[in-house]
Amino acid sequence: MSSHEHHTEHGVASPEITFAHEPAPNTKRIWKTFWILLVLTIAELALGLSHYAFHLEGFLLLFVKGAMIILSLCKAVYIVSIFMHLGDEIRNMRLTVLVPLLLFIWFILAFLWDGVAWRNLRNRYDKPATEQQAVPHDQHKPKAD
Amino acid sequence: MSTHVPAGYKWWTGGKSPYNVSYGKLMMWIFLLSDTFTFGALLISYGTIRVSQNYWPDPNHVFNAFPLMGHANLPLAFVSLMTFILIMSSVTMVLAVHEGHKRNRAGVEKWLLWTILGGSLFLSCQAWEWTHMITGSHAVLVDGQIKEIGATITQNPYGPAVPGLMHDGHAVTTPGPVGFGGFFFGITGFHGFHVFSGVCLLVLAFVWTKMGRFDNLGHYEMIEKIGLYWHFVDLVWVFVFLCFYLI
Numbered sequence: 001m002s003s004h005e006h007h008t009e010h011g012v013a014s015p016e017i018t019f020a021h022e023p024a025p026n027t028k029r030i031w032k033t034f035w036i037l038l039v040l041t042i043a044e045l046a047l048g049l050s051h052y053a054f055h056l057e058g059f060l061l062l063f064v065k066g067a068m069i070i071l072s073l074c075k076a077v078y079i080v081s082i083f084m085h086l087g088d089e090i091r092n093m094r095l096t097v098l099v100p101l102l103l104f105i106w107f108i109l110a111f112l113w114d115g116v117a118w119r120n121l122r123n124r125y126d127k128p129a130t131e132q133q134a135v136p137h138d139q140h141k142p143k144a145d
Numbered sequence: 146m147s148t149h150v151p152a153g154y155k156w157w158t159g160g161k162s163p164y165n166v167s168y169g170k171l172m173m174w175i176f177l178l179s180d181t182f183t184f185g186a187l188l189i190s191y192g193t194i195r196v197s198q199n200y201w202p203d204p205n206h207v208f209n210a211f212p213l214m215g216h217a218n219l220p221l222a223f224v225s226l227m228t229f230i231l232i233m234s235s236v237t238m239v240l241a242v243h244e245g246h247k248r249n250r251a252g253v254e255k256w257l258l259w260t261i262l263g264g265s266l267f268l269s270c271q272a273w274e275w276t277h278m279i280t281g282s283h284a285v286l287v288d289g290q291i292k293e294i295g296a297t298i299t300q301n302p303y304g305p306a307v308p309g310l311m312h313d314g315h316a317v318t319t320p321g322p323v324g325f326g327g328f329f330f331g332i333t334g335f336h337g338f339h340v341f342s343g344v345c346l347l348v349l350a351f352v353w354t355k356m357g358r359f360d361n362l363g364h365y366e367m368i369e370k371i372g373l374y375w376h377f378v379d380l381v382w383v384f385v386f387l388c389f390y391l392i
Contacts (some may be wrong), residue, residue, distance in 0.1 A: 027243055034236045036362050041232065045225055048391040052205035052220055065392050072387040075382055083239045083376045092156055093164040097174055104185055111189045115196035123199065 033082040036074055044071045171372045177377045180339075184381050187335065188388050191328040198322045202303035202363050204390045207296075210277055224390045227270045228382065234263025235379040242372045245365030250354060253368060257351045260375065264344040271337050275330070284312035301325040329389060336385050339378045346371045 047064050048057070056064055081087035086094055156163040164171055166292050195201050205220040212223070239261040244252030282293035283302035294302050304321035311317065350371050357366045 017165055017167060027240060030236060030239050030243065034232070035236045037232050038229075039213035041225075041228055044387075044391055045221060048221055052203070068387060068391045072383050072391075075383050079235065079376055079383070083235055083379075084373055089166045090150060090156070093166060093171075093174075096164065096211070097178055100178060101181070103182075107185065107189055108192070111193045112196055118193075118197040119199065122197075 029082065033078050036078055040071050040075050040078075044068050047071075167366060169366065169370055170373070173373050177373065180377065184335070184384070186334075187328075188384060191324075191332060191388065194322075194324045194328065198324075200305055200321065202301070202321050202325060204392075207278075207303050208390055210281075212273055223270070223274065224386065227267055227274075228386055230263055230267050230270065231379050231382050234260050234267070235262060235376055238372050238375045242365075242369050245359070245368040248360070248365060250357070250360060253354050253359075253365060254346075254351060257347055257368075258355065261344055261347045264340055264347065264375075268337060268340055268344070271333065271340075275333075278329075279342060284315050284317045286310065286317050287377050291317055296326050296329075298330055299323065300325045332385060333389070336378070336381055339381065343371075343375050343378050346374065366388065 012053055047068050051064050086097060155300065166174075208224055209218050209220040210223065211217065211219045211293075237256045241253050241256035241260060244256060278296045280294040281302075283295070285293050285294050285302045285304070285326075286292075287294075288309050294300050296302060301321040301323055302318060303325065304319040306316045306318050350368055353367065359367060
């Protein structure tokens with residue numbers, strides 16, 4: 001089994017592959033990433049609870065939700081880049097995984113746009129059915145008696 | 146960077162691995178990419194239905210229970226614990242991969258066991274959360290009558306409150322959008338199924354490690370591949386957590 005001995009020198013599956021996971025000799029980078037993820041999660045929770053505690057509305061609520069989305073994307077970058085080691089792979093590999101994800105930009109915009117259009121249409125033409133479901137707070141101003 | 150690539154190096158001229166990863170690892174990445182689109186499609190369809198409704202339940206009101214705490218109002222506390230458990234299990238997984246790279250069998254076994262524990266704890270938490278939601282009883286006004294119902298894929302008790310109507314000291318609500326339960330149980334269930342398969346794979350990896358399979362092979366790449374899958378499950382939870390519990 002001489003070929004196996006050759007592999008063990010690299011600790012990787014094939015001699016033609018030079019990449020190996022965990023480039024760092026110690027676990028410092030792993031724990032640093034853990035603390036970053038923990039702090040980001042706590043920040044997300046603080047924002048999530050803030051719109052409950054302070055009953056945020058309108059632009060401020062949208063701002064808080066946007067901030068939570070950005071924080072989640074940051075967490076995703078750390079998990080993929082450090083824990084899954086995509087950041088240590090060569091460019092060919094990184095782009096093969098990341099470029100298809102650009103489809104999500106269209107995917108999210110198109111579908112949410114459609115959802116909003118659906119709501120607007122129903123509110124305009126399908127009044128009794130929607131009122132039975134629920135009445136939005138901002139559109140239900142009580143008339144002066 | 147562990148890879149030292151000279152400038153002008155040609156990856157695509159044959160005789161070498163153009164991605165500089167093994168076949169198995171590349172295929173795991175391709176699978177995870179396809180799974181990303183599956184979860185993406187599920188979450189985007191949830192978003193589409195949610196924005197098409199005039200009313201959607203506030204997660205701070207829906208997810209406010211904690212085991213053994215009775216009716217205490219603890220918004221997002223339990224799901225924070227679940228999130229912490231999953232992040233922690235991701236750390237122990239990457240530590241197992243780290244030990245595998247050093248071919249330290251005892252280290253791999255230790256961290257795999259911690260990861261299996263984390264995954265099992267997460268699944269137990271999810272089982273409690275589901276049970277609590279399905280068996281919970283909320284006073285809801287249905288067809289002019291007050292009914293006590295829980296959240297399932299066919300009924301949603303978390304609608305807007307009926308002004309001034311109380312029942313046993315609790316505000317009575319109208320039924321919320323029925324899609325809520327289907328999306329919540331469907332998507333967290335599909336994620337939970339991924340966690341469950343991940344735990345099965347980890348147990349398999351633990352047995353293989355114990356049997357000395359990777360020492361005989363001369364490398365611990367299987368741990369890396371299962372690790373990729375496990376981190377992906379954690380990654381999906383980041384977005385499930387965002388879409389269902391935070392926003």
